[in-house]
Amino acid sequence: MNDQPASLSIPELQERIRAFRDERDWMQFHNHKDMAAALAIEASELQELFLWKNRGEVEEVAATRQERLREELADVAVYLLELADNLGIDLSEAILSKLAKNALKYPVEKAKGSNAKYTEL
Numbered sequence: 001m002n003d004q005p006a007s008l009s010i011p012e013l014q015e016r017i018r019a020f021r022d023e024r025d026w027m028q029f030h031n032h033k034d035m036a037a038a039l040a041i042e043a044s045e046l047q048e049l050f051l052w053k054n055r056g057e058v059e060e061v062a063a064t065r066q067e068r069l070r071e072e073l074a075d076v077a078v079y080l081l082e083l084a085d086n087l088g089i090d091l092s093e094a095i096l097s098k099l100a101k102n103a104l105k106y107p108v109e110k111a112k113g114s115n116a117k118y119t120e121l
């Protein structure tokens, strides 16, 4: 499809996103509040693809609308990566630390196969 490498690290992706933004002089618009709103709006566009669909229709969307799903997931990821970058948050470290916290909240022996919130386990 293009000559982009198939896989980049989070910092490499953030560098690409920063370059794209700065070439257009868009940092002046990318305050934290509007970046958080843009992230939520793109997540809503992702949700919209499945809106009002029953279980079978959801699976059909997943199977037949891969390109749109791919684009909306990328939109979410781009805003997420840029916002983390702008806030000086190391996303890899934040994810690993949150997973460790969640592991304490949801111990396997209590949470396995359960959809209960940790307060209900």
Ligand SMILES: [Mg+2]
Residues within 6 Å of the ligand: 042, 045, 071, 072, 075
């Ligand atoms: Mg979008």
